[in-house]
Structures are given as C-alpha cells and as structure tokens.
Amino acid sequence: MLTSPQxxxxxLRDLCTIQELQALSTRWQVARLLNRGMHYQExxxxxxxxxxxxxxxxxxxxxxxxxxxTMLERWPQTNS
Numbered sequence: 824m825l826t827s828p829q830x831x832x833x834x835l836r837d838l839c840t841i842q843e844l845q846a847l848s849t850r851w852q853v854a855r856l857l858n859r860g861m862h863y864q865e866x867x868x869x870x871x872x873x874x875x876x877x878x879x880x881x882x883x884x885x886x887x888x889x890x891x892x893t894m895l896e897r898w899p900q901t902n903s
Contacts, residue, residue: 849870849872849876850872853872854880854891854894855895856869856870863877863878
C-alpha cells in the first residue's frame, strides 16, 4: 500500500529501531555478496556479519519464499 520509496523508508524507520535497520541492511549486503559467489569469511570481514548470520541468509536464499531472489533480480547491477 506504500506508493513511493520515501513512504517505504518512512514506514520502516517508524517500525524498526536503529539496530533493527542496521541488521536488515547487513542481511541485504550479505545476500548480495552471496549471490555474487563470495565466500563466508570474506563476507564476514567485509560486512561484520557473523558466520551464523551469513549461513542463515544463505539458507533463506536457497529455501526461503523467494523474497531475496526477487529483489536480487530487480536490484540495479550498478549498485550490486
């Protein structure tokens, strides 16, 4: 029902704490790097994410509902 990126941003900012937003951002970075074939250790060093988080994101990429895949397909390549 949100009609613009700004509305989505405003909604998420009101809904989530700063720590939750940072966690979401880290998970998205991890998903993008996994999609590029980067190894767990390099992702951990680059993002600060734990290997447990990286493993969870990897599982969601493979066995989740497809949300990550949809966004990865739509994400501009210049921003990967």
